[in-house]
Amino acid sequence: MEIPVVFLGGQYNHLIMRALREIGVSSRRIMPKTTLEDLKGIDGLIMGGGAYSVNDGMGRFGRLPEIVERADFPVLGICLSHQLIGKLLGGEVVKGRKPEYGKTVVRVIEEDEILAGVGKEFVAWASHNDEVIRTGRERFSVLAESDCCRVEALKAAGSPIYGVQFHVEVAETPKGTEILRNFVNVCRR
Amino acid sequence: MVCTISGPNGNQAFDPASFAEEKVAEIRRFVGEGKAAIATSGGVDSTVCAALAHRALGDKLVCFFLDTGFMREGEAKEVGGILTSLGLPLRVLQVSDRFMEGLKGKADAESKRIAFRQTFYTVLGEAARAEGCDVLIQGTIAPDWIETAGGIKTQHNVLEQLGVDTRSAFGFRLLEPLLDLYKDQVRRLAVFLGVDLPVAQRQPFPGPGLMVRCIGEVTREKMDLLRKATRIVEGELSKLSPPPKQYFAAVAEDDRRGADERIARSAVGASGKAWYLGARATGVKGDERAYGRMVVVDPGTLSDPAELFWVTDKVIHEDWGVVRVLLSVKERDHGGYAVIVRSVETRDFMTAKPTPVPRAVLERVASSVMEDERVGLVCYDLTSKPPATVEFE
Incomplete structure (x- = not known):
């Protein structure tokens, strides 16, 4: 089983690989310029966070938009990559009204597979200035929200493409490992 | 940037025994016939790194402690004791004046950290060359290069990840065996290498010491x-x-x-x-x-x-x-x-x-x-x- 991690320069990208290793999944670091052809044979893909805004241009995302559009494997985007997925699927990314740095409480709207078994609400850690919002034309469903952020988790309509605004890979998100396991289970099928 | 997960450890939870085995071989290959220097602050990262390098190189390893002037009360003595208990003689360099000189007039946090790094490697490079060492081994761990490369703060022990060629800048080749580890994993490695529990559990102390406080x-x-x-x-x-x-x-x-x-x-x-x-x-x-x-x-x-x-x-x-x-x-x-x-x-x-x-x-x-x-x-x-x-x- 192999799930590579796309590094976008964020503080916790390397921790995603650590978390995957700890649940017995092979991982390697890849860069945004990686093509779909390079990714042949993988079971799933996780895209990490980073320090810029999707509204400042798509140049730094390399081939990721194409990968999100055409992937035949499950994809999980975290933080900045969650915002990328939200934007590609017709949502809008705006400056958050109240930025979240550190602890937040995530409320589950719809479990789907990715949030199965994590309860109605859970503590998570986040670190972001921008957030995804719905436009009425979006091609995703909102799986979770918080007081400061309207889309904490999303799932693309009709495909196993997920986004989470909070960080499942940090030790301060106790349910993070469970959510990663859920994603790995989606990749197993 | 060196941060791919590789080797026999790559795809499972951290195993100190196979990690140590792999790294001892890597250190021996890298140093070859020469000698290596390491600077230790007595913190768990550099102490574990010294223990690992000592296992690989024996007395081809020279261990330095820089008394920067930013140490806690009694620190130099305590660190000497820790290293001696591991069978590593420690050379103490009294260099606090050079660090104070480098910091003169600086109040900005990043300017202070960059000045510290410059003095640190200049002093260490001189001492290592005087001992005939052409390799510097250091205990940089994952948060160090992640924070430095991410522009959060300049950790004094991060050079190559910023594109600094250590050979031309400071006259040594650099090896960082712990790059992929986090503190909790370093502590487990410490216990495996026989580092005393109080040292393995010692709370972190930054390289620039009290300067950043x-x-x-x-x-x-x-x-x-x-x-x-x-x-x-x-x-x-x-x-x-x-x-x-x-x-x-x-x-x-x-x-x-x-x-x-x-x-x-x-x-x-x-x-x-x-x-x-x-x-x-x-x-x-x-x-x-x-x-x-x-x-x-x-x-x-x-x-x-x-x-x-x-x-x-x-x-x-x-x-x-x-x-x-x-x-x-x-x-x-x-x-x-x-x-x-x-x-x-x-x-x-x-x-x-x-x-x-x-x-x-x-x-x-x-x-x-x-x-x-x-x-x-x-x-x-x-x-x-x-x-x-x-x-x-």
């Missing part, structure tokens, strides 16, 4: 106050059960000025007070470096810090430039300096939350610290990481 410009007076406060804070907080993952003191000028009324109101209500400090401190917000203001709050009640952790969000939502919110434990209208107590709980130091230290313990710390008439304010840092970092600069 002496907020703003470094002066002899501030360093003197900080050393005393450090002894008091470490003495009191180490008695907590269990002891916090990291706990220490920092010092800044006490130049409190009134904060925005909205901040005071939303954070501590009508009966409370809030002030800005003049000094700035380092934080990390949305994966970006933040270098911003510190706000001191006094709710007017004798609350435990744990009841006030929520206040940090309130303050930051009023003023996005704030990186730290401090609870005033004790204050008086003379003094001139503020001593800040910092204590955190964390697995890997990438994220951290403040320790719920009981008010009574902080009161005791404050009373002892304030026996020095130069201290006018003692605070407790309520901020998690993010938005603050663990250290102040």
